[in-house]
Amino acid sequence: MSAHDKLLGLSARPKVAVHKFSSCDGCQLAFINDAVSLLELSTLVDVVHFAEAGPLDEFAEVDLAIIEGSVNTHHDIHRLEMVREKAKYLVCVGACAITGGIQALRNYTDDKGLLEWQHGIYPQDTDVIIKEDLSTAKPISAYVPVDFEIPGCPITSTQILHAVRSILFGVEPEKNVDSVCTSCKHAGITCVTVARGEPCLGPVTANGCEALCPALGRGCYGCYGASKYANMGAMTDKLKEMGLSEIQIKHKFQYINSQDAGYKGE
Amino acid sequence: MSHYYFLPHQRIDDMLNQLQGDGYKCVAPRHHESEINYDTITKSADLPWGFHDEQAPGHYKVNKSDHKHAFGFVLPTTSVKPMLFKAKENIWKVARNDEGKLAFEPIVEFEKIAVFGVRPCDLRGIEIQDRVFMENSYNDVRYVKRRENQFLIAMNCTKSHSNCFCVALGDAPQADKGFDLAMTEIEGDGFVVEIGSDKGRALLDALDLEAASGGQAQKALAKIAYAVDGQKKTLPPIKEVETKLMANLEHPQWDDVASRCLSCGSCTQVCPTCFCHTERDEPNVLGTETHHTREWDSCFSIDHSYTHGDTYREDPKYRYRQWLTHKFSTWRDQFRTKGCVGCGRCVTWCPVKIDVVDEINAICK
Numbered sequence: 001m002s003a004h005d006k007l008l009g010l011s012a013r014p015k016v017a018v019h020k021f022s023s024c025d026g027c028q029l030a031f032i033n034d035a036v037s038l039l040e041l042s043t044l045v046d047v048v049h050f051a052e053a054g055p056l057d058e059f060a061e062v063d064l065a066i067i068e069g070s071v072n073t074h075h076d077i078h079r080l081e082m083v084r085e086k087a088k089y090l091v092c093v094g095a096c097a098i099t100g101g102i103q104a105l106r107n108y109t110d111d112k113g114l115l116e117w118q119h120g121i122y123p124q125d126t127d128v129i130i131k132e133d134l135s136t137a138k139p140i141s142a143y144v145p146v147d148f149e150i151p152g153c154p155i156t157s158t159q160i161l162h163a164v165r166s167i168l169f170g171v172e173p174e175k176n177v178d179s180v181c182t183s184c185k186h187a188g189i190t191c192v193t194v195a196r197g198e199p200c201l202g203p204v205t206a207n208g209c210e211a212l213c214p215a216l217g218r219g220c221y222g223c224y225g226a227s228k229y230a231n232m233g234a235m236t237d238k239l240k241e242m243g244l245s246e247i248q249i250k251h252k253f254q255y256i257n258s259q260d261a262g263y264k265g266e
Numbered sequence: 267m268s269h270y271y272f273l274p275h276q277r278i279d280d281m282l283n284q285l286q287g288d289g290y291k292c293v294a295p296r297h298h299e300s301e302i303n304y305d306t307i308t309k310s311a312d313l314p315w316g317f318h319d320e321q322a323p324g325h326y327k328v329n330k331s332d333h334k335h336a337f338g339f340v341l342p343t344t345s346v347k348p349m350l351f352k353a354k355e356n357i358w359k360v361a362r363n364d365e366g367k368l369a370f371e372p373i374v375e376f377e378k379i380a381v382f383g384v385r386p387c388d389l390r391g392i393e394i395q396d397r398v399f400m401e402n403s404y405n406d407v408r409y410v411k412r413r414e415n416q417f418l419i420a421m422n423c424t425k426s427h428s429n430c431f432c433v434a435l436g437d438a439p440q441a442d443k444g445f446d447l448a449m450t451e452i453e454g455d456g457f458v459v460e461i462g463s464d465k466g467r468a469l470l471d472a473l474d475l476e477a478a479s480g481g482q483a484q485k486a487l488a489k490i491a492y493a494v495d496g497q498k499k500t501l502p503p504i505k506e507v508e509t510k511l512m513a514n515l516e517h518p519q520w521d522d523v524a525s526r527c528l529s530c531g532s533c534t535q536v537c538p539t540c541f542c543h544t545e546r547d548e549p550n551v552l553g554t555e556t557h558h559t560r561e562w563d564s565c566f567s568i569d570h571s572y573t574h575g576d577t578y579r580e581d582p583k584y585r586y587r588q589w590l591t592h593k594f595s596t597w598r599d600q601f602r603t604k605g606c607v608g609c610g611r612c613v614t615w616c617p618v619k620i621d622v623v624d625e626i627n628a629i630c631k
Binding site: 037040041043044161162164165168169174177178179181182185186187188190191193194195196200202203204217228229231233234235237238 | 327353535615617
């Protein structure tokens with residue numbers, strides 16, 4: 001079924017579920033933060049499951065499932081498959097759901113290295129990572145088909161509300177394909193690379209954050225993943241010219257969206 | 267040039283007060299942290315006294331000196347374009363009225379703005395955009411209103427930065443038309459002033475300025491000549507560039523530049539003449555009304571060439587080629603002018619130091 005047919009097949013008063021997998025809840029908060037808009041939205045849809053906000057009915061049949069977080073456990077896979085089966089249209093929000101997020105850095109390490117990380121992050125012994133469980137953090141799309149993705153770390157209220165509004169109109173939401181440089185120039189933000197010598201991933205990173213970091217004089221961290229066209233060779237050469245070592249450049253790209261195909265130059 | 271007047275530095279405030287009294291918001295280059303850019307000013311002290319800029323490919327830096335000049339820098343980070351053709355604005359909204367019918371409402375916002383210190387290249391940028399938005403079959407009502415309510419005080423260049431190339435295009439760093447007043451700053455002293463319109467004459471009459479002395483006028487011309495000498499970039503004659511670019515559409519240099527180009531679009535966004543834009547709707551959550559917005563687009567955006575279900579400039583070399591050939595060749599067919607004013611912003615603000623003059627020379631040699 002095409003995306004268009006799927007969207008036309010949604011109920012007149014759609015049922016919506018918001019699910020959390022491995023994540024910080026920041027994207028769900030982006031949805032909740034604009035309380036007035038959420039109240040308005042509740043006059044148009046039935047939110048049947050949204051643990052962060054209250055309603056609980058995890059495996060209800062829904063028109064629209066919104067998913068935050070990455071898949072880290074066997075239990076996650078089982079739950080995700082159930083969610084997909086019950087949803088007509090599935091939207092992923094944020095870096096974790098789309099690329100695996102910052103926790104996907106574990107995909108680069110072995111058991112010994114992972115244990116070192118764990119001790120570095122948690123002060124006491126913890127069973128947060130069970131040895132027999134999955135050894136990777138992966139995006140939702142690695143396990144089930146995804147209908148639409150909204151990038152960000154976290155996403156913004158504007159992004160999610162705009163997307164839900166488009167879905168209610170029966171059209172696929174618009175994708176942000178340009179680089180962060182577009183937002184900087186539109187907002188009159190002076191380029192931090194050119195004027196301050198700040199290494200910035202803006203030229204190869206998808207727009208959508210309204211250039212939050214450059215507006216504060218800092219280089220882009222790449223929260224939204226690679227832009228649709230990203231000249232990684234030219235970006236890497238630029239970072240080298242600015243004095244960054246190969247390992248520093250690697251760390252820049254292997255950060256919030258380490259599994260992003262664009263950042264890997266794939 | 268007919269007659270020169272003289273505005274001492276001490277009388278800048280009188281001029282600003284006069285303009286403000288006439289209902290103008292005064293805008294001029296101001297210094298902020300790491301840049302000099304246009305902003306609202308209310309008094310002479312707001313000007314970037316003693317500051318100057320250093321510009322090179324992919325490089326911009328502001329420094330301070332003890333010199334007593336307000337316009338000792340060469341070029342503000344942005345041109346006058348964002349004041350006339352806004353980066354993003356609502357152009358109309360639509361909502362259902364009580365009878366359930368769609369009610370459209372145009373949005374035309376403008377204010378009276380006096381711009382103090384427009385460099386000659388940026389003045390030519392306005393002239394070129396006038397062709398696009400006012401003297402074309404298509405008239406943009408917002409642009410027209412803003413132009414009608416604009417007072418332009420040009421500031422001739424007294425030095426050039428290393429990316430400037432107006433001279434290579436056959437122009438000069440001296441305002442020749444399209445201004446209400448044109449000035450040249452004589453350091454530590456004031457401005458030699460020239461009148462360009464009735465509005466400009468009325469302002470000078472109100473200020474009751476003395477005529478400039480022959481010495482002052484000579485000093486001003488020498489300053490401009492110094493700015494001309496400061497430009498080192500060269501290009502073939504513009505007619506030759508226009509022909510050769512279109513005759514070399516498969517030149518290997520297009521591949522070479524594409525390998526270096528980030529396709530970030532910064533060059534087009536800082537360009538005083540680029541006018542491409544896209545329109546979209548921003549509906550409210552309830553879906554009962556929507557704002558129709560217009561914002562700057564760029565031929566470097568991969569979706570810019572998406573037409574009838576296909577993207578025909580997917581390859582970055584075609585995006586760069588589109589930009590360069592439009593700006594330096596097909597613009598003339600479309601608008602009967604050059605598309606470039608030689609301000610050098612596309613060179614300064616390119617993060618990977620691509621120099622448009624070098625690229626043209628490589629293709630046209």
